[in-house]
Amino acid sequence: MSFSSRLEIDLDKIKYNAAKVVEVCHKHGIEVLGVTKGFSAIPQIVTAVLEGGVDGLADARMENIIELRHEGISAPITLLRIPRLSDVENVVKYSDVSINSEIAVIRALGETAKAMGFRHQIILMVDVGDLREGIMIENVLAAVRAIVKVDGISLLGLGTNMGCFGGILPEYANLNILVELAKLIKNRLGITLQILSGGGTSSLLLVEKGEIPAGINQLRIGEGMLLGTDTTNNRAIDWLKNDAFILKAEVIEAKLKPSVPRGNIGRDAFGNVPEFADIGIRKKAIVALGKQDVYIEGLIPLDNNVTILGASSDHMILDITDIERSVRVGDELAFGVTYSGLLSASQSRYIKKVFRKDNKWLN
Numbered sequence: 001m002s003f004s005s006r007l008e009i010d011l012d013k014i015k016y017n018a019a020k021v022v023e024v025c026h027k028h029g030i031e032v033l034g035v036t037k038g039f040s041a042i043p044q045i046v047t048a049v050l051e052g053g054v055d056g057l058a059d060a061r062m063e064n065i066i067e068l069r070h071e072g073i074s075a076p077i078t079l080l081r082i083p084r085l086s087d088v089e090n091v092v093k094y095s096d097v098s099i100n101s102e103i104a105v106i107r108a109l110g111e112t113a114k115a116m117g118f119r120h121q122i123i124l125m126v127d128v129g130d131l132r133e134g135i136m137i138e139n140v141l142a143a144v145r146a147i148v149k150v151d152g153i154s155l156l157g158l159g160t161n162m163g164c165f166g167g168i169l170p171e172y173a174n175l176n177i178l179v180e181l182a183k184l185i186k187n188r189l190g191i192t193l194q195i196l197s198g199g200g201t202s203s204l205l206l207v208e209k210g211e212i213p214a215g216i217n218q219l220r221i222g223e224g225m226l227l228g229t230d231t232t233n234n235r236a237i238d239w240l241k242n243d244a245f246i247l248k249a250e251v252i253e254a255k256l257k258p259s260v261p262r263g264n265i266g267r268d269a270f271g272n273v274p275e276f277a278d279i280g281i282r283k284k285a286i287v288a289l290g291k292q293d294v295y296i297e298g299l300i301p302l303d304n305n306v307t308i309l310g311a312s313s314d315h316m317i318l319d320i321t322d323i324e325r326s327v328r329v330g331d332e333l334a335f336g337v338t339y340s341g342l343l344s345a346s347q348s349r350y351i352k353k354v355f356r357k358d359n360k361w362l363n
């Protein structure tokens with residue numbers, strides 16, 4: 001197959017990042033799950049993450065988890081999206097642990113596990129403020145009482161998620177709610193929980209600053225390990241590599257053109273009315289990459305002098321006036337990716353994935 005663009009993936013950098021995250025977290029008694037959903041669980045990358053020494057894997061998609069098992073990956077895997085009631089059989093069969101917030105689903109998981117002759121482990125998700133998945137704090141004790149009665153289920157611990165829907169920042173106070181709940185469960189019900197899972201990349205900052213509540217002993221890390229960024233806290237993580245993924249696209253037109261279109265303006269290819277400021281004649285480039293290939297807003301030109309002006313389904317238009325070298329048809333332009341850029345690029349069938357390992361290109 002001919003690919004118009006490619007995603008260059010540096011496995012050494014990903015392994016380095018994974019090892020660094022593991023080192024920092026282990027120092028604080030926190031285990032690390034390497035989250036694979038951000039790159040559609042591409043096996044070569046999963047291997048790099050495992051080589052970095054993570055304690056387990058986690059993914060939000062059953063499809064990815066099943067594929068990982070078929071690839072022969074035997075590391076423990078946590079399912080990170082609360083399971084569909086209609087999918088409990090796969091969940092029990094292929095994942096070791098799932099995160100949950102609905103008692104009906106937990107009962108179905110238990111029934112299925114019991115029928116298969118074993119126990120399925122769950123993390124009960126608690127909503128400490130972000131308003132994505134999880135039961136409300138005041139309902140936790142009652143939920144635990146109900147869960148421990150379900151045959152076929154082991155309650156491994158509590159978890160929470162932040163920085164996703166509500167953009168809520170993890171802090172000592174909201175994470176400590178899990179620790180307090182675990183104490184309450186111990187005191188009232190005599191149950192000792194093994195795991196308190198304190199979130200994803202956005203919780204790393206607290207670990208670095210030594211402000212993570214004692215008792216939080218698991219993080220589920222994707223973005224930080226892959227991209228060296230922490231979108232929720234709006235920062236680059238300076239002790240991690242941030243260029244493990246580079247998207248390259250070929251220039252198919254390079255010309256001087258006006259900055260404002262000529263004629264009466266209707267709608268663009270996606271039904272929007274575009275607006276333009278007149279800054280004179282500019283050097284423009286078109287690359288063979290569009291909305292059908294990748295989420296354009298998730299791309300960052302590596303050259304600061306390049307600006308993305310917009311894209312239609314198959315063409316991305318760039319202002320390259322300020323670029324220092326001369327750019328010609330056939331040249332390549334390089335882009336970094338954000339988390340959403342990586343999500344879309346990794347699963348795009350139009351983008352070739354090439355891997356670098358031990359400082360050599362693999363294909």
Ligand SMILES: *Cc1c(COP(=O)(O)O)cnc(C)c1O
Nearest residue numbers: 035080161200201220221222223
């Ligand atoms: C995606 C996800 C993570 C990983 O988040 P990152 O910001 O990529 O580290 C952790 N936990 C849950 C429940 C998730 O869905």
